[in-house]
Amino acid sequence: MENSNNNRRNFIKKAALGGLMAVSIPEILSAAMVSSVHKKNPLNRNDIILFQGDSITDSGRNKEDNSFNSSSALGSGYPMLAGAKLLQKYASHNLKVFNKGVSGNKVYQLAERWETDCLGLKPDILSILIGVNDIWHKLNGQYNGTVEIYRNDYMALLERTKKALPKVKLIICEPFAVPGVKAVDGKWYPEFYAYQESARKIADQFGATFIPFQKIFDEAQKQAPGDYWTGDGVHPTLAGAQLMAQAWIAGVK
């Protein structure tokens, strides 16, 4: 707490010197998406939307609850916040929003449960956010992966998905981290950039919408310090989760 207050004070000092500029999310998105596919996914009636990923997506959802559209099933993170907005705004669309993120997952663990937790649900829109554990668990000695494994596993997963669900609209979310906040130190770099670049290239290759979360979090730090947006550099606070939800929705409609 004291640490956080200090950070805030230092931040405010810096911000006062540098001048606080508000940059809107649509501006960030259009800037960041230039090099990407930059296509939107129009929502259709009866669409099934599935969020997949690791703990950032999981966000404490109740895994006994196999339903959709409720905060119990969606957790307390960006899938729930994005879902809430879509369900309210497009109330007449009869949307079904699922979250099947599982804490700790790397790409190969998505693959292990893909039949049940993705293909069987027949999503019309599939959003994936994966990659932080692929490097983090390597840095802390729990995992032996490389960026090549990440890329190859990810591409194989998407090929399998496209084969089973040829019409699915893909949203690839950029794995992100906030350097200097707790878990995220110099050891992550430059290697983590290669994971992010892979996600972006895979999005291009598969015609997916790319959500540039790193850019979003970088820009957000002009408004408030890193630990306002994420408690440990990886997991977003409520404010950070709303930032993600807004960016995600801007990529959809």
Add this chain to the structure above:
Amino acid sequence: MENSNNNRRNFIKKAALGGLMAVSIPEILSAAMVSSVHKKNPLNRNDIILFQGDSITDSGRNKEDNSFNSSSALGSGYPMLAGAKLLQKYASHNLKVFNKGVSGNKVYQLAERWETDCLGLKPDILSILIGVNDIWHKLNGQYNGTVEIYRNDYMALLERTKKALPKVKLIICEPFAVPGVKAVDGKWYPEFYAYQESARKIADQFGATFIPFQKIFDEAQKQAPGDYWTGDGVHPTLAGAQLMAQAWIAGVK
């Protein structure tokens, strides 16, 4: 589930006959606020925002968590959804958002815990949503209240609040119900209208912003049936909670 599908089918049939008209929340608010104070509460730097009320406000918050700005402390309802949006949008404001709603509360129960759960927190913006249990618990025989008790208790609570916190900005939320959905049957009416009218008059009298939730839920049923917005006629679904959050924010800024 089957029941819900039937409702949806009937609704869609009716909607197809009647024509689906999208009405935006700002339009609803400006229409509904004409007879009310219709003033906004500008947010200031370092503002403390407090949500007070019953289970609709409580929304499963972790009562061991006395902090602010987290989904654990804010629950899974409109205070968390409104809080998430404010914390993201006004990131440089250093806002603190608290939720101290308690399931089952009527006005006199707010009064019993007001020192700790309101005055001691010194909110700059105080939002109250109370009234459904004041009639519901009477209808199911758990409580002996009347609309006069509701009104008198509510006014006494606000007088006490204004005395302790002369500068506090008040937001009075209209108690609401969705007739025809489970718990809410003909026995609620016309008596419930008198509770709603009291809340509105009290808002006028105390110079509070009034959030016309009944109107919001009535209009929302042009988009999707009542059970899309509330599971039992009283407690909102995630979509209903987002509807409330959006209306609440429109009343603030």
